[in-house]
Amino acid sequence: xxxxxxxxxxxxxxxxxxxxxxxxxxxxxxxxxxxxxxxxxxxxxxxxxxxxxxxxxxxxxxxxxxxxxxxxxxxxxxxxxxxxxxxxxxxxxxxxxxxxxxxxxxxxxxxxxxxxxxxxxxxxxxxxxxxxxxxxxxxxxxxxxxxxxxxxxxxxxxxxxxxxxxxxxxxxxxxxxxxxxxxxxxxxxxxxxxxxxxxxxxxxxxxxxxxxxxxxxxxxxxxxxxxxxxxxxxxxxxxxxxxxxxxxxxxxxxxxxxxxxxxxxxxxxxxxxxxxxxxxxxxxxxxxxxxxxxxxxxxxxxxxxxxxxxxxxxxxxxxxxxxxxxxxxxxxxxxxxxxxxxxxxxxxxxxxxxxxxxxxxxxxxxxxxxxxxxxxxxxxxxxxxxxxxxxxxxxxxxxxxxxxxxxxxxxxxxxxxxxxxxxxxxxxxxxxxxxxxxxxxxxxxxxxxxxxxxxxxxxxxxxxxxxxxxxxxxxxxxxxxxxxxxxxxxxxxxxxxxxxxxxxxxxxxxxxxxxxxxxxxxxxxxxxxxxxxxxxxxxxxxxxxxxxxxxxxxxxxxxxxxxxxxxxxxxxxxxxxxxxxxxxxxxxxxxxxxxxxxxxxxxxxxxxxxxxxxxxxxxxxxxxxxxxxxxxxxxxxxxxxxxxxxxxxxxxxxxxxxxxxxxxxxxxxxxxxxxxxxxxxxxx
Amino acid sequence: xxxxxxxxxxxxxxxxxxxxxxxxxxxxxxxxxxxxxxxxxxxxxxxxxxxxxxxxxxxxxxxxxxxxxxxxxxxxxxxxxxxxxxxxxxxxxxxxxxxxxxxxxxxxxxxxxxxxxxxxxxxxxxxxxxxxxxxxxxxxxxxxxxxxxxxxxxxxxxxxxxxxxxxxxxxx
Numbered sequence: 001x002x003x004x005x006x007x008x009x010x011x012x013x014x015x016x017x018x019x020x021x022x023x024x025x026x027x028x029x030x031x032x033x034x035x036x037x038x039x040x041x042x043x044x045x046x047x048x049x050x051x052x053x054x055x056x057x058x059x060x061x062x063x064x065x066x067x068x069x070x071x072x073x074x075x076x077x078x079x080x081x082x083x084x085x086x087x088x089x090x091x092x093x094x095x096x097x098x099x100x101x102x103x104x105x106x107x108x109x110x111x112x113x114x115x116x117x118x119x120x121x122x123x124x125x126x127x128x129x130x131x132x133x134x135x136x137x138x139x140x141x142x143x144x145x146x147x148x149x150x151x152x153x154x155x156x157x158x159x160x161x162x163x164x165x166x167x168x169x170x171x172x173x174x175x176x177x178x179x180x181x182x183x184x185x186x187x188x189x190x191x192x193x194x195x196x197x198x199x200x201x202x203x204x205x206x207x208x209x210x211x212x213x214x215x216x217x218x219x220x221x222x223x224x225x226x227x228x229x230x231x232x233x234x235x236x237x238x239x240x241x242x243x244x245x246x247x248x249x250x251x252x253x254x255x256x257x258x259x260x261x262x263x264x265x266x267x268x269x270x271x272x273x274x275x276x277x278x279x280x281x282x283x284x285x286x287x288x289x290x291x292x293x294x295x296x297x298x299x300x301x302x303x304x305x306x307x308x309x310x311x312x313x314x315x316x317x318x319x320x321x322x323x324x325x326x327x328x329x330x331x332x333x334x335x336x337x338x339x340x341x342x343x344x345x346x347x348x349x350x351x352x353x354x355x356x357x358x359x360x361x362x363x364x365x366x367x368x369x370x371x372x373x374x375x376x377x378x379x380x381x382x383x384x385x386x387x388x389x390x391x392x393x394x395x396x397x398x399x400x401x402x403x404x405x406x407x408x409x410x411x412x413x414x415x416x417x418x419x420x421x422x423x424x425x426x427x428x429x430x431x432x433x434x435x436x437x438x439x440x441x442x443x444x445x446x447x448x449x450x451x452x453x454x455x456x457x458x459x460x461x462x463x464x465x466x467x468x469x470x471x472x473x474x475x476x477x478x479x480x481x482x483x484x485x486x487x488x489x490x491x492x493x494x495x496x497x498x499x500x501x502x503x504x505x506x507x508x509x510x511x512x513x514x515x516x517x518x519x520x521x522x523x524x525x526x527x528x529x530x531x532x533x534x535x536x537x538x539x540x541x542x543x544x545x546x547x548x549x550x551x552x553x554x555x556x557x558x559x560x561x562x563x564x565x566x567x568x569x570x571x572x573x574x575x576x577x578x579x580x581x582x583x584x585x586x587x588x589x590x591x592x593x594x595x596x597x598x599x600x601x602x603x604x605x606x607x608x609x610x611x612x613x614x615x616x617x618x619x620x621x622x623x624x625x626x627x628x629x630x631x632x633x634x635x636x637x638x639x640x641x642x643x644x645x646x647x648x649x650x651x652x653x654x655x656x657x658x659x660x661x662x663x664x665x666x667x668x669x670x671x672x673x674x675x676x677x678x679x680x681x682x683x684x
Numbered sequence: 685x686x687x688x689x690x691x692x693x694x695x696x697x698x699x700x701x702x703x704x705x706x707x708x709x710x711x712x713x714x715x716x717x718x719x720x721x722x723x724x725x726x727x728x729x730x731x732x733x734x735x736x737x738x739x740x741x742x743x744x745x746x747x748x749x750x751x752x753x754x755x756x757x758x759x760x761x762x763x764x765x766x767x768x769x770x771x772x773x774x775x776x777x778x779x780x781x782x783x784x785x786x787x788x789x790x791x792x793x794x795x796x797x798x799x800x801x802x803x804x805x806x807x808x809x810x811x812x813x814x815x816x817x818x819x820x821x822x823x824x825x826x827x828x829x830x831x832x833x834x835x836x837x838x839x840x841x842x843x844x845x846x847x848x849x850x851x852x853x854x855x856x
Binding site: 005012276288293 | 745746747749751752756758759760762782784785795799
């Protein structure tokens with residue numbers, strides 16, 4: 001490649017206007033002053049207990065912030081990006097407010113860890129501490145840019161070690177495949193905490209691992225040098241916008257200090273290395289150059305240093321006086337606003353028309369909602385290829401009607417499917433995303449890190465951002481599917497705050513809950529009992545526009561002798577068992593289909609137990625640590641005085657689900673097991 | 685052999701260990717050139733225009749970079765007019781630890797000096813080295829003298845001797 005003189009590049013010590021050089025020096029001095037003062041807050045027990053110093057990354061961080069255009073571009077900074085945030089426009093006071101976790105911290109109101117700088121109103125996103133997982137969200141924003149013809153770039157910033165994470169590979173692969181306008185900036189300081197990069201990947205420059213990716217341009221720069229970083233970031237941004245394809249900028253940095261204030265780098269770095277990286281201090285280099293090339297006098301720079309000093313002093317004072325978060329606020333912003341599904345009261349009806357199967361109800365509702373709202377999108381594995389529409393054809397015909405821009409396949413990468421849904425939500429809160437989270441719920445586990453992160457988003461951002469996603473999961477067994485096509489994962493998911501979980505067992509409830517999910521803000525896990533897709537037992541009439549509110553159980557059979565509290569596949573078995581009890585013994589068991597696990601309709605459950613004094617909890621999942629344990633605990637705590645017997649549970653054995661039908665039958669609950677337990681409890 | 689009135693300079697960081705060691709040996713082997721030693725740290729680039737021959741040395745830092753003190757000089761060096769001057773470069777690299785950018789420093793300096801119209805001399809064979817890539821390779825040769833103190837320390841003296849003999853011939 002022909003040599004391009006530094007003096008001929010857009011930015012350089014000789015050609016950059018003095019006011020620009022001054023602005024950069026000011027930002028760098030401000031950042032470094034805060035970076036150096038941050039540990040003092042911990043020493044004085046004020047806060048900032050997590051601080052990852054950025055010294056040594058100054059060039060690239062300045063450049064990221066400078067090329068970022070507020071409200072046009074989107075920026076995902078990572079936990080070492082203090083100067084990036086400052087260069088993007090955040091003030092010293094805002095940085096300290098985050099550092100000491102004040103209520104007015106613009107990033108999260110003191111909820112997220114310190115050193116996680118964000119300003120969601122500018123599209124400087126609040127991200128997880130899970131290193132590099134925002135790459136998938138960045139790809140999601142990039143997809144939204146494409147869908148809405150938005151001109152801008154998404155910048156995802158991260159350390160080079162994060163590239164060892166599989167989800168980063170998924171994100172870059174997806175951006176390459178979908179040709180998304182994303183710049184992935186890898187700030188390479190040679191370490192992942194204490195792990196040297198030779199233990200991360202074979203290439204010393206991790207970006208070179210991606211050289212074979214189609215549609216992707218890889219840039220390298222010296223992240224310690226202001227001018228090289230500025231030139232490279234500008235070139236990368238221009239290339240991405242012109243080509244509408246992704247790029248990686250690999251910035252060579254040094255880490256002058258320890259990873260964070262809980263790390264002691266002298267345990268694994270010798271004196272020689274520490275002197276070596278200190279000698280490459282980017283701020284010192286920039287200052288020397290400003291003086292040696294006659295662009296500034298030492299006095300001029302000292303004056304800027306003094307201005308910064310005074311500014312930081314004032315910022316400190318203001319931040320210290322700012323209010324702390326109110327402990328009463330902990331439940332604020334746990335769930336964003338749900339759609340007010342009031343048209344059918346608590347979600348029941350008296351329609352007596354032709355029954356439709358559960359799968360048809362889902363398909364029809366999806367189509368109706370997609371017609372109703374042009375800002376809806378659906379994707380997943382097996383979603384759309386000619387006549388194939390979803391692994392079980394739930395979404396059949398959607399692509400034909402709504403086109404490949406709104407209905408499309410995802411790669412076999414569950415985390416990416418969910419992570420890009422999170423990202424698309426960041427583009428605009430008018431979007432409503434539906435994903436088939438995995439081919440089967442059993443394969444959703446790789447998406448758990450995006451799931452947990454997305455569950456936190458609304459709370460963590462102090463109400464500034466909510467991913468608006470319906471996660472459809474074909475769940476449960478009874479199909480002879482064995483260990484990996486029979487799992488129920490709702491108890492694990494229910495342990496994570498911030499997501500709604502619904503599990504219908506009839507066609508009408510499936511339609512009503514799906515409609516409410518798609519219209520609501522926030523995340524709803526929509527569990528589909530796949531064994532019931534085509535079941536005549538689950539088929540019902542479905543009124544036009546049927547809606548079911550979250551957190552409303554439905555009494556599927558009235559009774560006075562026993563309450564069977566259930567959901568999903570076992571609702572039907574419970575009803576059958578209840579009918580036998582009446583037919584054979586004259587006992588009347590009430591069947592409460594909770595429909596919605598989170599939020600839970602405690603009121604209806606307790607009211608039923610008041611009436612029957614007996615509680616049998618039935619679900620398909622394992623009894624041990626299943627969701628029924630939570631139900632039993634609630635009943636024991638809130639309805640103990642109404643009980644005339646122990647709370648009993650029926651569910652799967654604490655084993656995987658065997659493939660042979662004989663094993664499956666032995667493991668999963670069935671009508672007989674429910675019947676026996678119910679009879680025993682009634683007679684107790 | 686260079687004429688006596690020719691002015692020659694040897695530029696390297698005096699604070700370094702390996703580069704300084706190499707520089708001292710080079711000076712001994714090129715005694716006839718009466719080399720003026722210049723500290724690369726604090727270099728006034730403009731002074732270089734008075735010399736006819738420049739011999740510059742630098743280690744490779746990090747993943748293929750010039751030492752900071754050299755890097756800072758590049759905008760000043762680019763503005764020099766070294767037409768008719770000869771520049772020879774020597775560098776330090778580590779082919780085992782950093783095979784992907786072995787001794788990039790002399791390639792980086794060669795680009796800068798070439799942009800000043802100087803004539804780069806002193807290319808050497810890559811035979812005897814094992815590495816994956818280097819910015820210092822041009823036409824299958826190193827653009828200057830490559831030394832590896834960590835892995836081929838015992839070859840340094842002979843490599844320096846041979847290189848200095850080569851320079852003398854090229855300057856004749």
